[in-house]
Amino acid sequence: MDLAHSLRLIAPETTLSIASLILLLFAAWSGDKASRTLSIAAVAVLVGCMFLVAPALCSGAMGPDVMAFNGQFRADAFAAFAKLLIYGSSAAALIIAPAFFERTGSMRAEYPVLILLAALGMGMMASASDLLTLYIGLELNSLASYVLAAFLRTDGRSAESGLKYFVLGALASGILLFGVSLTYGFTGTTSFAGISAALQGGIPTGAVFGIVFVLAGLAFKISAVPFHMWTPDVYEGAPTPVTTFFATASKAAALALLMRVSLEAFGSQAIAWRQIVMFAALASIVVGALGAIGQTNIKRLMAYSSINNVGFVLIGLAIATPQGAAAMLTYLVIYVAMSLGGFVAILMLRDDEGRPLEAIADLAGLSRTRPGLALALAMIMFSLAGIPPLFGFWGKFVVFQAAVQADYVALAAIGIAASVIGAFYYIKVVKIMYFDEPMDAVKGRSDWAHGALLVIMAVFMSPLGYLLTKWLDGLAQAAASALFVAA
Amino acid sequence: MGGFPILSLMLLVPLAGAIACLKLQAQAARTVALTATLIDLALGILLWLNFDVGGAQWQFQERHAVFSSFSYALGIDGIALLLIVLSVFLMPVCIGASWTSVTKRVGEYMAAFLLMETLMIGVFASQDLFLFYIMFEAGLIPMYLIIGVWGGDNRIYASYKFFLYTLLGSVVMLVAMLWMANTAGTTDIPTLMAYDFSPQAQTWLWLAFFASFAVKMPMYPVHTWLPDAHVQAPTAGSIILAGVLLKMGGYGFIRFSLPMFPDASAQFAPLVFALSMIAVVVTSLIALVQHDMKKLIAYSSVAHMAIVTLGLFAFNVQGLEGSMLVMLSHGLVSGALFLCVGVIYDRLHTREISRYGGLAINMPRYALFFLLFTMGSIGLPGTSGFVGEFLSLGGIYQVSTWVALAGTTGIILGAAYMLYLYRRVVFGEQKNADAAAMPDLTLREYLMMIPLGLAVLWMGVYPESFIAPMRQDIAALDARLARVKPAYDGKLIVGKGAPLAHEEAHGEGGHN
Numbered sequence: 001m002d003l004a005h006s007l008r009l010i011a012p013e014t015t016l017s018i019a020s021l022i023l024l025l026f027a028a029w030s031g032d033k034a035s036r037t038l039s040i041a042a043v044a045v046l047v048g049c050m051f052l053v054a055p056a057l058c059s060g061a062m063g064p065d066v067m068a069f070n071g072q073f074r075a076d077a078f079a080a081f082a083k084l085l086i087y088g089s090s091a092a093a094l095i096i097a098p099a100f101f102e103r104t105g106s107m108r109a110e111y112p113v114l115i116l117l118a119a120l121g122m123g124m125m126a127s128a129s130d131l132l133t134l135y136i137g138l139e140l141n142s143l144a145s146y147v148l149a150a151f152l153r154t155d156g157r158s159a160e161s162g163l164k165y166f167v168l169g170a171l172a173s174g175i176l177l178f179g180v181s182l183t184y185g186f187t188g189t190t191s192f193a194g195i196s197a198a199l200q201g202g203i204p205t206g207a208v209f210g211i212v213f214v215l216a217g218l219a220f221k222i223s224a225v226p227f228h229m230w231t232p233d234v235y236e237g238a239p240t241p242v243t244t245f246f247a248t249a250s251k252a253a254a255l256a257l258l259m260r261v262s263l264e265a266f267g268s269q270a271i272a273w274r275q276i277v278m279f280a281a282l283a284s285i286v287v288g289a290l291g292a293i294g295q296t297n298i299k300r301l302m303a304y305s306s307i308n309n310v311g312f313v314l315i316g317l318a319i320a321t322p323q324g325a326a327a328m329l330t331y332l333v334i335y336v337a338m339s340l341g342g343f344v345a346i347l348m349l350r351d352d353e354g355r356p357l358e359a360i361a362d363l364a365g366l367s368r369t370r371p372g373l374a375l376a377l378a379m380i381m382f383s384l385a386g387i388p389p390l391f392g393f394w395g396k397f398v399v400f401q402a403a404v405q406a407d408y409v410a411l412a413a414i415g416i417a418a419s420v421i422g423a424f425y426y427i428k429v430v431k432i433m434y435f436d437e438p439m440d441a442v443k444g445r446s447d448w449a450h451g452a453l454l455v456i457m458a459v460f461m462s463p464l465g466y467l468l469t470k471w472l473d474g475l476a477q478a479a480a481s482a483l484f485v486a487a
Numbered sequence: 488m489g490g491f492p493i494l495s496l497m498l499l500v501p502l503a504g505a506i507a508c509l510k511l512q513a514q515a516a517r518t519v520a521l522t523a524t525l526i527d528l529a530l531g532i533l534l535w536l537n538f539d540v541g542g543a544q545w546q547f548q549e550r551h552a553v554f555s556s557f558s559y560a561l562g563i564d565g566i567a568l569l570l571i572v573l574s575v576f577l578m579p580v581c582i583g584a585s586w587t588s589v590t591k592r593v594g595e596y597m598a599a600f601l602l603m604e605t606l607m608i609g610v611f612a613s614q615d616l617f618l619f620y621i622m623f624e625a626g627l628i629p630m631y632l633i634i635g636v637w638g639g640d641n642r643i644y645a646s647y648k649f650f651l652y653t654l655l656g657s658v659v660m661l662v663a664m665l666w667m668a669n670t671a672g673t674t675d676i677p678t679l680m681a682y683d684f685s686p687q688a689q690t691w692l693w694l695a696f697f698a699s700f701a702v703k704m705p706m707y708p709v710h711t712w713l714p715d716a717h718v719q720a721p722t723a724g725s726i727i728l729a730g731v732l733l734k735m736g737g738y739g740f741i742r743f744s745l746p747m748f749p750d751a752s753a754q755f756a757p758l759v760f761a762l763s764m765i766a767v768v769v770t771s772l773i774a775l776v777q778h779d780m781k782k783l784i785a786y787s788s789v790a791h792m793a794i795v796t797l798g799l800f801a802f803n804v805q806g807l808e809g810s811m812l813v814m815l816s817h818g819l820v821s822g823a824l825f826l827c828v829g830v831i832y833d834r835l836h837t838r839e840i841s842r843y844g845g846l847a848i849n850m851p852r853y854a855l856f857f858l859l860f861t862m863g864s865i866g867l868p869g870t871s872g873f874v875g876e877f878l879s880l881g882g883i884y885q886v887s888t889w890v891a892l893a894g895t896t897g898i899i900l901g902a903a904y905m906l907y908l909y910r911r912v913v914f915g916e917q918k919n920a921d922a923a924a925m926p927d928l929t930l931r932e933y934l935m936m937i938p939l940g941l942a943v944l945w946m947g948v949y950p951e952s953f954i955a956p957m958r959q960d961i962a963a964l965d966a967r968l969a970r971v972k973p974a975y976d977g978k979l980i981v982g983k984g985a986p987l988a989h990e991e992a993h994g995e996g997g998h999n
Contacts, residue, residue: 388624389621413659417658434632466554
């Protein structure tokens with residue numbers, strides 16, 4: 001438990017911090033001209049960090065050896081799993097950005113730095129094993145995110161989205177902090193292990209309130225119903241690369257944090273929060289599905305889709321078993337890949353002057369004007385709807401399998417029946433692309449980086465993805481068992 | 488055949504063709520699609536020839552544990568063999584039927600059909616619960632696109648209805664499958680077929696599977712997607728829909744509901760009987776008043792499928808064999824009837840019955856084939872329809888005379904609506920000049936009609952070829968159901984001597 005050991009464990013965090021500071025200095029020195037170079041450097045840093053965390057996941061690191069700074073920070077297999085996902089999607093958010101911002105000359109050198117700082121915060125969220133680490137990670141991530149949402153300063157919608165995200169996010173943080181203080185008051189400790197030990201014998205009413213407020217604060221971050229209202233506005237207003245970042249990295253980090261808190265700190269009292277999570281899960285599935293039906297903007301549609309998908313992930317949490325946690329992680333990987341693919345495809349929708357297109361109506365007849373793009377987008381839509389043989393089905397499959405194994409058959413049945421409502425709007429997008437007469441609105445040439453990412457995600461989502469199931473399953477099991485050993 | 492993975496090859500050939508078609512020009516795509524389906528037909532014939540009748544129950548097995556939670560397990564018994572052969576036999580016809588009538592986006596169209604073929608074979612050949620589910624459900628995507636892109640005027644509504652109806656049915660089944668896999672500890676279909684779930688659980692599982700198969704079948708009252716889908720689908724889409732997709736429902740009952748949940752099947756048999764009886768009578772009457780040819784045949788499909796469910800839930804050898812034969816025969820006959828509609832639709836671009844008339848004068852050869860398939864649909868002895876319907880109704884008669892009575896009404900009404908259709912289209916005066924000017928069958932159309940016609944006659948004259956491969960499997964299923972077999976409701980005194988055990992179709996009468 002010496003300092004050197006702790007420092008070794010936080011090597012990825014240290015790397016990210018130092019790299020972001022260096023890049024910040026460099027950015028201040030050379031200005032916006034160097035933003036492309038900075039982005040490349042930031043991607044390299046993130047990829048390097050992925051290599052730093054991968055061994056912990058592969059070796060299934062868990063137990064007391066992976067605790068740093070007297071139980072403040074935990075670098076176990078679970079954290080490694082989440083961090084791989086976070087760093088990977090942050091890198092993707094960097095790769096897709098230049099082509100988007102450069103058209104309007106708004107690519108600024110701060111973008112890669114902010115993404116790195118947010119990724120650092122997210123990594124800490126995934127590794128938190130103390131309420132204070134949790135809060136520091138969350139705020140570091142949130143502050144960077146607020147700025148990112150308002151990154152297009154001159155665009156009214158972007159500014160509005162940043163402001164909205166900030167105000168509501170601050171409110172949620174306040175609620176979370178209130179819950180943290182109640183929990184601390186009634187358990188006498190802020191460390192997850194301590195809380196878990198203190199609640200072993202039973203749960204005082206005050207601590208129940210603590211759980212409820214903490215969960216409410218976190219539900220905001222993962223945009224679960226009834227704290228989802230900000231999602232469509234922020235997703236629509238924020239620049240698309242930033243929306244991609246929110247939908248992938250932020251979501252993964254917040255869900256990882258939620259799992260840490262619920263299963264590790266409050267794991268012994270699952271009965272106290274299970275009903276809340278069940279309600280949030282089913283409500284998110286239904287609201288996400290119904291809300292999406294009337295949307296005309298594809299980014300808003302993706303926002304509702306993310307609310308809908310969070311509902312499925314929460315089903316895995318509600319059952320509070322290692323299988324459920326592993327299923328959540330598997331679902332997250334697949335969901336992140338699907339949203340990444342979806343947003344990259346949206347980025348590729350541009351008119352002849354290169355302006356981004358966001359109206360769903362502009363997709364009309366896309367299958368005839370841009371067959372490749374339409375095919376990829378159709379695959380993503382069917383995959384989001386969970387129709388086999390696309391890989392999106394596998395995420396739903398493992399979640400419901402875990403639910404059935406834990407004897408929550410009714411929950412699984414209701415959840416899966418509600419997924420049919422969601423299928424409606426996904427196939428509506430396919431209908432517009434394939435059945436309608438071409439509008440021929442999509443003209444612009446695509447960036448090769450976008451194309452490459454889209455191809456990778458499409459291959460991952462194709463039935464070939466099933467070949468990964470064994471490997472993915474093994475990793476998710478290792479990560480989930482680390483979480484339960486810690487609890 | 489040794490260890491040669493012929494089933495995988497049969498899955499792979501159309502899949503490879505589908506991917507190739509996506510990139511090809513119209514004419515090249517047609518050629519590739521036809522070649523791929525013909526290769527698959529050849530492989531299907533090879534499969535049939537190499538199938539060891541009376542040998543092991545499961546043949547051509549392949550098993551690779553490449554996935555987590557389920558495995559890539561293929562294998563067929565006689566029942567699956569026949570349905571696979573039906574699928575590969577109908578596919579070249581489908582491609583032929585769309586040779587000239589589909590002119591827009593030919594490559595994608597052919598790709599969707601070839602993908603469909605892979606999935607259909609996959610459904611029948613899967614030996615793993617979840618592999619089956621994936622194949623079963625995946626068929627929604629190509630069929631949704633086929634109806635939606637190449638369908639008629641009201642195609643959007645029909646495609647949504649088709650997609651959401653069938654999806655809702657099958658997701659409930661998924662939960663049941665997860666429960667079964669968890670309880671039985673295996674996803675292997677042959678093992679599950681012998682596994683005894685507790686009767687209470689069976690009730691729920693049966694209902695969940697029923698939700699899926701009843702929609703797919705389709706049974707009254709969830710049949711309403713079928714007429715819409717048929718009317719809007721292109722000709723080949725209708726052929727494949729009626730010919731093979733509907734059979735998935737029946738196959739589901741025979742493979743899952745009956746052997747896996749025998750108690751629940753017996754418990755719910757009255758429900759199935761009631762729904763089927765209503766379906767037979769009501770949809771036949773609806774068919775009688777249709778003005779649209781495709782809608783008429785679609786409703787007749789519902790009526791025929793109701794005879795299938797009646798026979799299946801008779802729980803005896805005649806009923807089960809009869810149902811299988813009705814499915815095979817209906818696959819051929821309704822496919823052929825949709826083809827007949829397609830032939831004249833291509834010439835006049837309307838499905839309105841009143842726009843035709845007197846076609847026997849200008850299209851005598853067409854009239855001949857149409858007559859043959861009409862008779863097949865009615866169930867005239869000598870055609871395939873007769874054997875299956877006779878056996879099914881014979882099977883059901885051993886359980887309930889009243890149900891048999893209602894079922895037989897369907898045959899009579901079937902004769903009424905089919906003959907009425909035939910009279911209006913083919914006989915009578917040539918009241919429309921444009922219809923009177925239509926040319927007779929082309930070579931391409933002959934090539935599609937003749938094999939179908941021969942198959943219909945073959946199955947009608949010598950059904951033993953089709954019964955032999957599945958005899959053992961039906962007997963096994965019958966033995967599995969023996970425990971829950973319902974009592975005969977008639978008050979007849981059965982004679983001492985068993986009926987003559989003959990090599991002919993209804994040689995199994997002695998089982999009772």
